[in-house]
Amino acid sequence: MVNIADQSPAQALSKEMGLTEAAVERRKRIVGLDGRDLERISSIKDLVLAHTEEYTSAFFDHLSSLEEGRVVLANRSVAERARQLKREHLVAMVQTDYGTEYVTQRLELALLYSKAGLDLRVFLAAFHRLLESVGATIMKHFEREPNAGFEAFMSLKKVAFLDIGVIADVIIFERERVIRQQQDAIRELSTPVLQIRERLLLLPIIGVIDTHRARLITESLLSAIRANRAKVVVMDITGVATIDSKVANHVIQTVTAAKLMGATVIVTGLSADVAQSLVVLGIDLAKLNTVGDLQGGLEEAEYLLGHRLGSDPSAGYGTPVTRT
Amino acid sequence: MSVPILKQGDILIASIQSALSDRDLVELRDELADRVGRLRSRGVVIDVTALDVLDSFATRTIRGIAYTAKLRGADTVVVGIQPEVAFAMVQLGLSLEGIDTALDLEEGLALLHAGKAERARRK
Numbered sequence: 001m002v003n004i005a006d007q008s009p010a011q012a013l014s015k016e017m018g019l020t021e022a023a024v025e026r027r028k029r030i031v032g033l034d035g036r037d038l039e040r041i042s043s044i045k046d047l048v049l050a051h052t053e054e055y056t057s058a059f060f061d062h063l064s065s066l067e068e069g070r071v072v073l074a075n076r077s078v079a080e081r082a083r084q085l086k087r088e089h090l091v092a093m094v095q096t097d098y099g100t101e102y103v104t105q106r107l108e109l110a111l112l113y114s115k116a117g118l119d120l121r122v123f124l125a126a127f128h129r130l131l132e133s134v135g136a137t138i139m140k141h142f143e144r145e146p147n148a149g150f151e152a153f154m155s156l157k158k159v160a161f162l163d164i165g166v167i168a169d170v171i172i173f174e175r176e177r178v179i180r181q182q183q184d185a186i187r188e189l190s191t192p193v194l195q196i197r198e199r200l201l202l203l204p205i206i207g208v209i210d211t212h213r214a215r216l217i218t219e220s221l222l223s224a225i226r227a228n229r230a231k232v233v234v235m236d237i238t239g240v241a242t243i244d245s246k247v248a249n250h251v252i253q254t255v256t257a258a259k260l261m262g263a264t265v266i267v268t269g270l271s272a273d274v275a276q277s278l279v280v281l282g283i284d285l286a287k288l289n290t291v292g293d294l295q296g297g298l299e300e301a302e303y304l305l306g307h308r309l310g311s312d313p314s315a316g317y318g319t320p321v322t323r324t
Numbered sequence: 325m326s327v328p329i330l331k332q333g334d335i336l337i338a339s340i341q342s343a344l345s346d347r348d349l350v351e352l353r354d355e356l357a358d359r360v361g362r363l364r365s366r367g368v369v370i371d372v373t374a375l376d377v378l379d380s381f382a383t384r385t386i387r388g389i390a391y392t393a394k395l396r397g398a399d400t401v402v403v404g405i406q407p408e409v410a411f412a413m414v415q416l417g418l419s420l421e422g423i424d425t426a427l428d429l430e431e432g433l434a435l436l437h438a439g440k441a442e443r444a445r446r447k
Binding site: 231260 | 402409410411413415419420426428431432435
């Protein structure tokens with residue numbers, strides 16, 4: 001197994017984005033890169049290698065001419081690293097070996113842009129400037145046979161678009177990372193499992209239950225049952241506005257799963273409307289242990305746990321009693 | 325891989341340590357049915373903590389064990405079903421209806437002892 005700590009950020013990102021060998025092959029097919037292109041690229045290899053410095057400057061000069069582009073150049077070490085990576089990029093572009101390794105190398109630069117907050121449109125403009133400059137030298141070299149020059153340039157352009165595709169994806173992926181994190185946070189917040197007392201959990205459900213959320217609720221409840229060694233769970237669905245057969249099914253599944261782990265679930269908060277609609281729908285909730293409201297549910301739970309509430313003042317709250 | 329069956333007072337504990345083949349399960353069923361009678365056990369605990377999957381055959385066999393043991397006079401508790409396993413079972417529509425389940429071995433033993441106390445009271 002590969003230790004995660006040993007991975008570079010680019011490698012980790014590549015894994016996260018699912019840039020497998022197959023995915024890279026697919027990307028190559030999308031831009032239409034084939035064997036003939038590789039041949040043409042080899043024919044201009046030396047030409048491009050001789051001018052990498054010039055092309056790199058074309059890219060960064062354009063960035064520095066734009067206010068939006070200076071974010072990359074503001075920090076000296078970042079700018080230097082970007083330049084170096086861009087040079088490596090140009091060298092790699094003409095090596096005709098575009099596999100996962102090639103794509104992962106591009107990710108580092110893309111991450112750098114993304115961290116610096118470079119906008120996609122600015123990047124695209126600068127990259128176009130670079131291609132322009134590449135195109136100019138190629139056309140000059142192939143002055144006598146412009147068609148061959150054009151074809152070679154077009155082949156190289158396919159590689160460039162492969163790279164642009166990857167870099168754009170990274171910038172978007174990183175921007176959406178925040179959204180994903182917030183979604184996770186909302187999801188977690190929406191399914192709290194509270195311990196009321198030893199061995200007794202409360203699971204208040206508020207809002208709409210869909211399949212995805214039902215799954216999360218069940219999962220968090222089951223792990224909480226294990227973590228807290230719960231015996232009784234009170235599931236309060238007062239906050240669930242409507243219940244249809246699907247939601248009812250989810251509730252039943254959660255209850256059954258909890259039962260398998262040795263915990264009893266008491267469902268509370270079925271309003272009159274909800275109860276009636278369930279009857280009309282013909283959903284059999286007989287399996288469920290239902291109590292009208294949360295208070296009743298908690299009392300029932302205490303009883304199941306063998307505690308008596310307030311009925312015996314001398315015993316005090318929560319003194320275990322034997323059930324008869 | 326056969327399952328060790330431990331005798332603890334009048335309770336038998338079958339602790340499943342690794343994934344079982346269908347044949348192992350059948351062997352376990354036969355072995356338990358035999359021992360419940362021979363050792364005059366009143367309770368059986370099947371510990372599945374180590375299992376990360378319970379398929380339909382395993383579920384059916386465990387149900388079979390429980391019913392067999394019941395007929396021979398012993399109550400069965402299945403303990404240690406993992407959250408993922410419980411979830412998967414529910415999704416697949418597998419159930420252990422009519423069989424007691426508990427969180428872990430300790431809870432399972434407590435459940436059996438409680439059942440025994442109840443029986444004693446009824447007498």
